[in-house]
Amino acid sequence: MANTSGNVPIGNCVQAFEPYIALNSHVRKPVIHISLNPSPKDILSEEHMTLLAQEFMEKFGYGNQPYIVWLHEDIDRKHMHIVSVRINEQGEKIDHNWEAIRAQNICREMEVKYGLHPTFGEHGERELLSLQKVDYAKGDVKAQVKHTARTLLECYSCHSLAEYNTLLNLYNVTVYEVRGSVDGKEYHGIMYGALDDDGQQVGTPFKSSKFGKVFGYEALQKKFAASTEKVKKDKLAERTRLEVIKAMQDIGTKEDFARKLKEADIEVVYRINPEGRLYGITFIDHTSRTVLNGSRLGKAFSANVFNGLFNNPDADRTRLIPPVQQDTPRLEREERPEDAEHRQQENQSHHQSESYGSLIDTAVLGTIDIFSVLMEDDHTHEYIDPAFRFGGKKKKKRRRRL
Secondary structure, X not given: OOOXXXXXXXXXXXXXXXXXXXXXXXXXXXEEEEEEOOOOOOOOOHHHHHHHHHHHHHHHOOOOOOEEEEEEOOOOOOEEEEEEEOEOOOOOEOOOOOHHHHHHHXXXXXXXXXXXXXXXXXXXXXXXXXXXXXXXXXXXXXXXXHHHHHHHHHHOEOXXXXXXXXXXXOOOEEEEXXXXXXXXXXXXXXXXXXXXXXXXXXXXEEEHHHOOXXXXXXXXXXXXXXXXXXXXXXXXXXXXXXXXXXXXXXXXXXXXXXHHHHHOOEXXXXXXXXXXXXXXXXXXXOOOOEEEEHHHHOHHHOHHHHHHHHHOOOOOHHHHOOOHHHHOHHHHOOOOHHHHHHHHHHHHHHHHHHHHHHHHHHOOOOOOOOXXXXXXXXXOOOOOOHHHHOXXXXXXXXXXXX
16 A cells, blocks of 8 residues: 655665565666656646656556655756666566657646646746756756756757757856777767856766766767757758848957847857967857857858958958848748748647657657656666776685695
């Protein structure tokens, strides 16, 4: 019988899992963690949330498993965390195939059954609205970094790790790749870390495996490929290009150029070497939610062009600055009502299919169901630093014969 008093000692919770885990030592990660996040529009009591958690676990195939549910309000809304064990009473591992999709379907059923507000595509948006810079001094840095990395990856389209890192830097987070070779075996992984307000890394970085599969190298590459296709199909770069061209017409200093783009809801990030030369430029469009290195917009928007405009008073501006009309005819064409309706339906359909695909490929990021199911994919390969994987083994001492 379920104990809903909230007064269960932690030791008892651990003891409830131990007999199951002992039945199958081959399951590398026998514990599953789920987070159910109702819409803020639904005012639910603790009793209601507990009943929802119980029904979810029954439908999910964990009704006969020991599990712990606790309420949390660490991210400005009430949500539930559930921890259970993947091994059943017969010592068999519970089927983990298509977990995220099954969870999504269950949540949609419960949404209809209880008249709850749908949160399709809402999770990332509401998280983004309240997103703050990571503050190392506040503590719980791992949770801050993970929450920031997940929210931005879900809400913005990035083509590469470099663009994703530029976006993360705005929120005092960095991401980078580590790769090498040990005993002839190549490896590569992703590391995340916190930054201070001066852009300097603080504290110990975290391996992507500490956050979940979706934060790792392979998942990021799939996400970047999907984002590239989305930007191309939906022509998301056109708005950014047009606004940049407008701001270039009477371009002055870097600060003035950045201010003009800021008014168009575009953030520009400069990369400048110690000699003062601009060697990189990235545009972060907060309206289209797209991150674009200058060269992706065309040759006229490369770092070399802007370096000349900012640092060379003798630069041929007529040649370097593209006229507005060259890039605007297609955008300035008046759209017919039937065209707008068709485009809206097409975009909505594409968004839904892409979000669904994201849920399949990335689990944590595709939080599109009513509870924004957040699941850590425990059955995947994790990046392990070679120093820990292959090194550190102590040699056995040989006994000397007497």
